[in-house]
Amino acid sequence: xxxxxxxxxxxxxxxxxxxxxxxxxxxxxxxxxxxxxxxxxxxxxxxxxxxxxxxxxxxxxxxxxxxxxxxxxxxxxxxxxxxxxxxxxxxxxxxxxxxxxxxxxxxxxxxxxxxxxxxxxxxxxxxxxxxxxxxxxxxxxxxxxxxxxxxxxxxxxxxxxxxxxxxxxxxxxxxxxxxxxxxxxxxxxxxxxxxxxxxxxxxxxxxxxxxxxxxxxxxxxxxxxxxxxxxxxxxxxxxxxxxxxxxxxxxxxxxxxxxxxxxxxxxxxxxxxxxxxxxxxxxxxxxxxxxxxxxxxxxxxxxxxxxxxxxxxxxxxxxxxxxxxxxxxxxxxxxxxxxxxxxxx
Ligand SMILES: *[C@@H]1O[C@H](CO)[C@@H](O)[C@H](O)[C@H]1NC(C)=O
Ligand SMILES: *[C@@H]1O[C@H](CO)[C@@H](O)[C@H](O)[C@H]1NC(C)=O
Ligand SMILES: *[C@@H]1O[C@H](CO)[C@@H](O)[C@H](O)[C@H]1NC(C)=O
Ligand SMILES: *[C@@H]1O[C@H](CO)[C@@H](O)[C@H](O)[C@H]1NC(C)=O
Numbered sequence: 001x002x003x004x005x006x007x008x009x010x011x012x013x014x015x016x017x018x019x020x021x022x023x024x025x026x027x028x029x030x031x032x033x034x035x036x037x038x039x040x041x042x043x044x045x046x047x048x049x050x051x052x053x054x055x056x057x058x059x060x061x062x063x064x065x066x067x068x069x070x071x072x073x074x075x076x077x078x079x080x081x082x083x084x085x086x087x088x089x090x091x092x093x094x095x096x097x098x099x100x101x102x103x104x105x106x107x108x109x110x111x112x113x114x115x116x117x118x119x120x121x122x123x124x125x126x127x128x129x130x131x132x133x134x135x136x137x138x139x140x141x142x143x144x145x146x147x148x149x150x151x152x153x154x155x156x157x158x159x160x161x162x163x164x165x166x167x168x169x170x171x172x173x174x175x176x177x178x179x180x181x182x183x184x185x186x187x188x189x190x191x192x193x194x195x196x197x198x199x200x201x202x203x204x205x206x207x208x209x210x211x212x213x214x215x216x217x218x219x220x221x222x223x224x225x226x227x228x229x230x231x232x233x234x235x236x237x238x239x240x241x242x243x244x245x246x247x248x249x250x251x252x253x254x255x256x257x258x259x260x261x262x263x264x265x266x267x268x269x270x271x272x273x274x275x276x277x278x279x280x281x282x283x284x285x286x287x288x289x290x291x292x293x294x295x296x297x298x299x300x301x302x303x304x305x306x307x308x309x310x311x312x313x314x315x316x317x318x319x320x321x322x323x324x325x326x327x328x329x330x331x332x333x334x335x336x337x338x339x340x341x342x343x344x345x
Contacts, residue, residue: 230319
């Protein structure tokens with residue numbers, strides 16, 4: 001993490017110019033940052049570690065990549081990925097001036113046979129166009145790029161709400177099947193368990209999927225209890241994924257296939273933690289002595305289930321603070337199974 005931050009900073013100095021953003025990416029009307037997911041499909045067989053390197057993941061972020069793909073935490077980096085297999089890439093999206101772009105983490109060094117269109121299409125599986133790469137890197141003539149030139153790859157993204165709710169956005173690139181056909185909007189909506197209306201709302205109303213169209217999909221997600229002052233606010237966890245937060249000290253999992261599921265945030269186990277990251281402060285729920293509630297229950301534990309089995313009290317993760325000494329906050333919440341916590345479209 002630290003390493004990638006410094007690298008980003010250095011490159012920020014080298015590439016100081018911004019495009020006039022309006023022609024780029026998705027619309028993103030609220031100026032803020034959020035977590036974003038993108039579906040990447042490598043052209044050739046590769047490994048998870050090559051994909052992590054390509055997208056600028058630091059060593060400590062590898063677990064985040066595993067989480068977004070719901071892969072076991074001990075999945076080795078050399079695990080192979082078949083050609084055209086979709087791997088979900090999690091990143092931070094920043095919205096400014098009406099457009100969303102990935103933060104400065106994905107950089108690409110030009111190789112000897114590269115040209116911009118190949119970089120966007122073949123290497124980044126059409127998540128970005130050559131025009132977008134040219135604009136962000138102030139390249140006037142897209143045919144003139146230098147070998148070893150370092151390019152910022154402006155993956156498009158959005159943090160916009162849908163109908164006043166925060167959503168977990170996912171960039172889906174439309175690709176043709178073996179018969180050269182592309183899915184209809186109805187098929188795409190069905191695949192992701194969302195409605196056609198929500199796709200139309202999020203993608204500007206007029207959406208006709210064709211090869212390489214990027215569609216912004218509002219994934220089913222469970223909202224967390226994280227407060228607005230916490231650096232990870234709003235923490236939304238998409239269905240079938242897990243994520244790490246609070247400097248990798250807390251692991252949050254959401255599986256909407258389980259009927260009574262809710263977002264579960266628990267202390268990370270030692271093997272989830274990168275070996276030389278700082279130690280984790282404890283997260284505990286204290287001081288809620290109402291009937292049946294255990295004091296000092298640990299983060300993620302049910303502290304009380306009543307006789308009818310209806311109300312659970314649960315020690316929920318509510319945020320963290322980076323000031324020294326770092327703290328993780330938690331508080332007892334009542335859970336009436338999930339409905340109040342789901343955001344489903
Ligand atoms: C991957 O997809 C591309 C484009 O859809 C296709 O041309 C190619 O043959 C596929 N590769 C494999 C190994 O299936
Ligand atoms: C956004 O617009 C403002 C004013 O038009 C400008 O000063 C700023 O540099 C722009 N930011 C980006 C990231 O384009
Ligand atoms: C994929 O493999 C082919 C054949 O080895 C190679 O020519 C091509 O450059 C590779 N594409 C990418 C994006 O690595
Ligand atoms: C949880 O529900 C109980 C009733 O079952 C109520 O007494 C209590 O105040 C509620 N606690 C919170 C934090 O809402």
